[in-house]
Amino acid sequence: MSKIETRGLSLFYGNFQALIDVNVQIKEKMITALIGPSGCGKSTFLRTLNRMNDLIDGIRITGEVLIDGENIYGNRTDLVLLRKKVGMVFQRPNSFPLSVFDNVAYGPRIHGSKNKAELEDIVEESLRHVELWDILKDKLDHSALNLSLEQQQRLCIARLVAVTPEVVLMDEPCSALDPVATSKVEELMAELKKQYTILIVTHNMQQAARVSDRTGFMLLGKLLEYGETRQVFTNPKEKKTEEYITGRYG
């Protein structure tokens, strides 16, 4: 069974249809890249998967999104549980103006780990996971906002890992980072893939080709092509995909 499946998913911002009949099946423990020109609906699609779009006024969604076989737009969905399970990393690192420790401990604390020793374990494990532990273990009480952008982005991933999600959505997670930092985050993604199902939106073709197993190409709200990354990049079925990948689009 696929981890995530959408059936006839459409989304309207008021009268504007931003997603048109998206059907896709995403396998577990793989990295799926979403590419496509600006405004084609990549972020919108990503945000339907943890229902972050619900915050927007005047939005309407039709179709189904199944995660582990359950429709998250059904009326029995617990948003808190859903978002614990489907975490999100944003374009700009959005660490809280708190200490490193409190940033990572934020989720677990609210979800009920009150015990100090338990929290310390979670923080250490999460920071190890994103390879920040050795750098930050003596600076746990420093403000997270003093870290470099790359470290902050890692910290945001650690903060997410601390609530043990199963799916990680990343919306252009490297767009605020320089090339060296980018390649470090990419290495981290390859590592995270062992445990998590990852979806990444990127404008960087090389990045999509480098890190992902599957690639989806979106255009004007439609998922035009979806398949193995190698196939999409070397032998796309759609002419539009080829044009976009080779940089001849628009």
Added chain:
Amino acid sequence: MKIRAKSHLKISTQTQQKIAFTFLGIASILVIVPVIVIFVILIQKGLPAINWQFLTAMPRMGMRAGGIFPAIMGTLYLVSGTIVVALPLGVLAAIYLVEYARQNFLTRMIEVAIVNLAGVPSVVYGLFGMGLFVIYLKLGVSIIAGALTLAIMILPVIITSSKEALQSVPRSFREASLALGVSKWQTICCVVLPNALPGILTGTILGISRAAGETAPILFTVAAFYLPRLPKSIFDQCMALPYHLYVLSTQVPNVNPKIQYGTALVLVGIVFLLNLVAIIVRSHIRSKKQW
């Protein structure tokens, strides 16, 4: 010839600029002169009156001697009561307006009402408080009626500044929290409010300093003309500095002006101190704010 004409022009723009600067300078000096003059006069004439006994003793001989202790305490009681009522009410209202209410006719009406309330003269609040709290709700002339009246008066300030403070918390913080599976209410409590707190506090202190200095709202609701003892409960009347000052200056003949100025200095000192705290809080936070 040409060059000369040009340089002539240049001098004249420079002169224009000088004139403009002079006027601007004068204008800004005119703004601070009254403040300085008031402070100098108050300190000069009031400071000699101020000593430990003046601050801690009861008034004697029809307020012509003794201290102003009950008036100071009365003002402190009123201010505390006002905070207790206005802060939670104002912050909750602001949270509702910023985080929950959708933009519609009702919320727009509420916002218009808040703006208009801020412009209502304080004596109107006083009469309103008397009508509603003292007479209709039968609270009598009491600390609680006065504090409620003052609270209503400063609610617009607190709501407006709290709204601004809440709105200035970046959207990304809320998203980060929600995306971790934290509920909206918990997000407001754990992320939004702590980051909005400095702004909320600044607004509150400014509102409080206004409440401390107003005479009209307490005139009919709480203030006692002469009550040389401390209030027994919140249903008791009390003296208060602004009203005491008014009484000393207009109602009691042959008061030593030293006492009048001393009272004024204490009142201005309290208000000034509150404002100073607000400024310090704000600049402290601004220097620490990193987003």
